[in-house]
Amino acid sequence: MFDAYLQGVQSLMAMDVLLAVAAAVPIGLVFGLLPGLSGLTALAVLMPLVYGMEPLVGLSFLLAAHAVVYTGGSVTTILLGIPGSPPNAATLMDGRPMALRGEAGRAIGAALVASALGGLVGMVALLALLPFLQPVIVHLGSPEVFALALLGISYIAIIGHGDLFKGLAAGGFGIFLSCFGYQDITGVPRFWSGSEYMLDGFRLVPLVLGLFAIPEIVDLAVSKRQQFRITPDSVSADRLRHGMREALIHRWLLLRAAWIGVLVGLIPGVGGDTAPFVAYGSAKQWARDPARFGTGCVEGVIAPEASNNAKEGGALVPTLALGLPGSAGMVILLGGFLLLGLQPGVGFLDHHTNVAVALALVLAIANVLAVIVMLAAVPIVVRLLDVRGELLAAPLLVLVVLGAYAVDENTMDLLFVAVFGFLGYCMKSLAYSRPALLLGFVLGPTLETYLHISLQAYGASFLLRPGVMVIVLLIVGGFAWPAYRRLRLRRKGDRDAPC
Amino acid sequence: MRRAEIGFSVFLGCFTLLWLTTGLLVLGYTPLVMRLPLLAGAFTLVMLIGVVIGFAGTAGSAHGPARATVWLNKAGLNRLFGLASILPAAILLGYQLGLPLFLAVYLTLNGLNWKRSLFSAVMCGLLIELVFVRILQVSMPAPWGF
Numbered sequence: 001m002f003d004a005y006l007q008g009v010q011s012l013m014a015m016d017v018l019l020a021v022a023a024a025v026p027i028g029l030v031f032g033l034l035p036g037l038s039g040l041t042a043l044a045v046l047m048p049l050v051y052g053m054e055p056l057v058g059l060s061f062l063l064a065a066h067a068v069v070y071t072g073g074s075v076t077t078i079l080l081g082i083p084g085s086p087p088n089a090a091t092l093m094d095g096r097p098m099a100l101r102g103e104a105g106r107a108i109g110a111a112l113v114a115s116a117l118g119g120l121v122g123m124v125a126l127l128a129l130l131p132f133l134q135p136v137i138v139h140l141g142s143p144e145v146f147a148l149a150l151l152g153i154s155y156i157a158i159i160g161h162g163d164l165f166k167g168l169a170a171g172g173f174g175i176f177l178s179c180f181g182y183q184d185i186t187g188v189p190r191f192w193s194g195s196e197y198m199l200d201g202f203r204l205v206p207l208v209l210g211l212f213a214i215p216e217i218v219d220l221a222v223s224k225r226q227q228f229r230i231t232p233d234s235v236s237a238d239r240l241r242h243g244m245r246e247a248l249i250h251r252w253l254l255l256r257a258a259w260i261g262v263l264v265g266l267i268p269g270v271g272g273d274t275a276p277f278v279a280y281g282s283a284k285q286w287a288r289d290p291a292r293f294g295t296g297c298v299e300g301v302i303a304p305e306a307s308n309n310a311k312e313g314g315a316l317v318p319t320l321a322l323g324l325p326g327s328a329g330m331v332i333l334l335g336g337f338l339l340l341g342l343q344p345g346v347g348f349l350d351h352h353t354n355v356a357v358a359l360a361l362v363l364a365i366a367n368v369l370a371v372i373v374m375l376a377a378v379p380i381v382v383r384l385l386d387v388r389g390e391l392l393a394a395p396l397l398v399l400v401v402l403g404a405y406a407v408d409e410n411t412m413d414l415l416f417v418a419v420f421g422f423l424g425y426c427m428k429s430l431a432y433s434r435p436a437l438l439l440g441f442v443l444g445p446t447l448e449t450y451l452h453i454s455l456q457a458y459g460a461s462f463l464l465r466p467g468v469m470v471i472v473l474l475i476v477g478g479f480a481w482p483a484y485r486r487l488r489l490r491r492k493g494d495r496d497a498p499c
Numbered sequence: 500m501r502r503a504e505i506g507f508s509v510f511l512g513c514f515t516l517l518w519l520t521t522g523l524l525v526l527g528y529t530p531l532v533m534r535l536p537l538l539a540g541a542f543t544l545v546m547l548i549g550v551v552i553g554f555a556g557t558a559g560s561a562h563g564p565a566r567a568t569v570w571l572n573k574a575g576l577n578r579l580f581g582l583a584s585i586l587p588a589a590i591l592l593g594y595q596l597g598l599p600l601f602l603a604v605y606l607t608l609n610g611l612n613w614k615r616s617l618f619s620a621v622m623c624g625l626l627i628e629l630v631f632v633r634i635l636q637v638s639m640p641a642p643w644g645f
Contacts, residue, residue, distance in 0.1 A: 165549035169511070172543035176515055179536040188532050191518050221582055222575025390578055394605045397582055398598050398623055401589060406637045414586065426507050440539075448535040 005127070008357025011056055012365075020053075020061040021362055025369045028065035032072025032088075033381070042069050047336050055340040056355055060362045062336045063312075067119065067363050068370035070308040074111040075374060075381060078104055078301070080396065081216040087308050089212060089435045090276035094293060094300025101296055105235035108378055109243020110298050111305045112371045114254055117247070118306035119367025121258035122265075122313020126360040129266075129317055130349060143462035146450035147471035148267050149443050151278075151478070167433045174440025175447065177202055184445055185452045197412045202420075206404050206413045207441060210420020213400045215428040218421070221393035235382050240375065246298050253283055253299055254306045261307030265314025275311040276304035277439050285481060309367055313360065320344050320356050504554050512547045515540045581605050593642035595632075599624040 011017065024046075031042040043066050050058030073088040078095035091111060098107040180191045181201020192198040247254060257279035264275040283303035284293040293300050319330040321344075337344050342352065349356060404413045427434050454462040462468060519540045522528045582605070588597035603620035607613050631637045 163550070163553070165546050165553060169508075169543055169546035169550060172539050172546055173511060173515065175539035176518075176536060176543055179539065183532055186529075186532055188528070190528065190532060190536065191522060191526075217582070218579065221578045222572070388610075390609055391606055391611055393578070393582060394585075394602055394609075395619065395623070397585055398602055401585060401598065402594070402627065402631055405594070405640075406631055406635060409638055411590065411640060414589075418586070430504055430507050432507075444535065444539070451535070452531075 004353035005357050007354035009361065011354055012060075012358040012361045014056075016054065016057050017060050017358070017362075018365075020057045021064040021366055022369070024061045024064035025068050025366055026373060028068040028366075029072035029370055029373060029377075031065070032069040032074075033076050042066055043333060043336070047339065050336060051339055053340065055337075055342050056358055058340045059333075059336060059342075059355070059359060062333055063316075063359055063362050064366035066333065067309065067312050067366045070305070071112065071115040071367065071370040071374060074115060074301075074305050074308075075108055075378065078107045078111060079382065082213040082396070083208060087276050087304075089208070089438055090280045090304035091301055091308075092212065093280065093435065094296050094298070097294070097296030098298070098301065099234075102234045103239070103296070104382075105239025105378075106243035106246065106298065107301050108235060108374075109240040109245075110247040111243075111301050112240075112374055113244045113247035114257075114302040114305040115309045116367045116371040117254055118258040118261060118309035119312070120364050121255065121306070122262060122310040122316075122367075123360045123364040124313075125259070125262040125310070126313040126316050126363070127357065130321065130353070130356055141457075141465070141467075142450045142453035143458060143465050144467040144471065145267060146447065146454050146462075147468045147475075149274075149446045149450060151471050151475050163431065166431065167436050170427065170433045170436040171440040174437035174442075175444040176440075177207075177437075178441045178444025179448075184449050197410065202416065202441070203408065203413060204441070205407045206416040207420050208438065209400050209404050210417045210422075211424035211427070211434045211438060213396070214417065214421025215425040217393045217396050217400070218425055220396070221390050235378055240378065243298070247302050250299055250302050253286075254302050256286075257283060257303035257306040258310035261310030262314035264307070265311030266317055274439065274443060275307045275314075277435060279303040279307035281478075285478070313363055316356075316359060316363070320348055320359075501554055505551055508547045508550045508554075512544055515543050515547075578609065581608065590640075591643045594639040595624065595627055596642065598627060 027046070028042055043062055046062060046065055050061055053061070070087055073083060074091050074095070077083050077088040077091045078099050081092060081096040081099070083089040083092055095107045095111065098104065178201070181199055182189050189199045190201075260279045260282055261275040264278055280293075280300060280303050283299050284290045287293065287299060315330045319334060334344060342348070342355070400417065401414060404417045405411065407413070424434055426432075427437070458465070463472070519533075519536060522533055522536060584605075585598070585601045588601040591597065592600060599620040602623050603616045606616040606619055611619075627639065632639060
């Protein structure tokens with residue numbers, strides 16, 4: 001095994017592999033910076049380019065571009081309040097309030113370091129777990145995967161800022177929206193109203209752009225009071241350094257969030273977009289003062305960003321070991337493997353451990369390189385954005401239109417951006433949790449598929465499986481713990497209050 | 500604000516209920532097809548009822564003020580209509596012409612000097628042509644009628 005690890009390091013040191021990584025990182029960052037163009041889009045667009053390359057060169061190119069998309073996305077999320085890619089939505093909750101308070105540099109510094117260190121944790125996890133995890137993952141059945149998806153949903157209540165009912169309603173509505181279009185199990189199109197477009201249901205990119213980009217653009221456009229407040233001073237080198245130091249100060253939070261990312265990423269099908277929300281919920285749950293979350297606290301930036309980049313390491317484990325993609329991005333990467341003549345799955349690690357090791361190192365190098373590039377680019381990005389709010393709204397809208405159209409080349413997507421934009425504006429105005437809706441939408445199909453398989457295989461008794469019962473206990477604990485803490489704080493307050 | 504809160508909850512509830520009823524009674528979907536929509540829809544409805552009851556019972560004050568957003572004034576509404584003109588511009592003139600033109604006109608009307616507006620429009624055109632058309636191989640839609 002040690003020889004294989006050594007071979008992996010040697011293969012990575014080849015000039016063409018390093019050049020591929022160096023070329024992919026800026027491309028991935030640009031995809032992240034442009035609202036709506038996610039890592040999925042980056043992989044899909046870049047995949048044809050690797051055809052004919054050496055397998056490791058091609059895979060390094062794809063993986064490096066995909067891995068750093070969220071790093072670029074975090075900057076757009078903090079500066080503009082628009083998630084660069086869907087998983088960055090969790091960073092929005094505290095990153096944007098920090099930026100509006102003049103602390104954009106601090107937020108970006110913390111986000112970049114959290115992203116880089118998260119990526120390093122992902123690499124370590126991948127290297128450490130590869131030899132041991134195969135038997136464990138094989139024992140995860142559909143009931144456990146279903147329960148894990150429910151665990152993700154249960155965090156909706158924690159994500160929902162303030163009103164539990166609104167958070168849960170938004171999450172439930174997100175799941176309901178995911179039910180439109182073809183049902184995976186039966187192939188029956190649901191609620192499609194005779195429209196060919198609706199056969200595939202609502203699309204993720206228009207939903208994300210509508211919910212998160214349009215309300216910000218409307219706010220920028222309609223009120224001169226709500227101008228863009230990011231000044232070059234707010235992202236000065238000092239502030240960036242301050243943020244970077246803070247990420248190191250909160251190292252235990254960062255490590256915990258990164259491991260959450262790895263663990264969630266490990267679960268085939270569940271990983272991907274769920275991890276940052278779970279990490280955010282966990283950070284809020286364990287915080288001494290959870291009320292600060294959502295108002296612009298740096299921990300709310302560090303946790304999702306660390307998990308965002310760490311999850312790719314976790315997601316690579318089932319992709320390589322079992323041929324089961326750990327995240328949506330890994331689905332496309334799996335296609336890249338096949339295109340380059342490699343077949344991930346059982347047995348892959350026996351013959352290609354060196355490739356797996358090299359890919360783990362690519363993750364680490366790409367993440368560190370991305371932070372260096374972004375630190376250099378932030379002042380330029382901010383200068384480009386240093387315009388009046390109502391003027392910034394127009395180019396942003398052009399980017400949203402282009403981003404929405406470019407994915408499927410369908411003008412109908414623009415209509416749905418407008419529809420979801422209205423929904424997002426109302427939700428923002430009335431303090432409904434938009435991330436909760438998105439999380440429900442993302443997890444809906446997973447829930448349905450694994451619920452169906454569990455019921456078919458075990459009947460209702462699948463709920464009595466030990467693994468499921470443990471996860472259900474975690475869900476109950478997730479709801480009970482904040483209530484218990486509130487009760488304790490209230491009692492403490494009563495005790496401390498003067499008679 | 501309280502009326503808006505209740506109105507929005509009712510709107511979401513009606514949307515959910517309408518599709519659930521259509522699926523069950525009009526389209527006649529089987530229980531297997533309707534399982535998740537029913538579970539999610541019923542759950543959403545119960546939660547929305549919780550929201551409405553909370554507001555009806557407390558006059559909204561217990562929930563605190565809704566999150567800060569900018570409610571529309573007349574000037575803002577005009578700018579919003581200006582932004583909405585991106586759709587007809589893109590559809591009628593095509594993206595390669597319509598989007599730069601929209602940008603130039605909108606920016607000029609909102610006080611940016613015409614040289615900068617023109618520069619922005621040219622940059623927008625280059626972005627579309629170089630990044631989206633050449634590199635990403637996106638086929639941009641032709642102008643209306645072509």
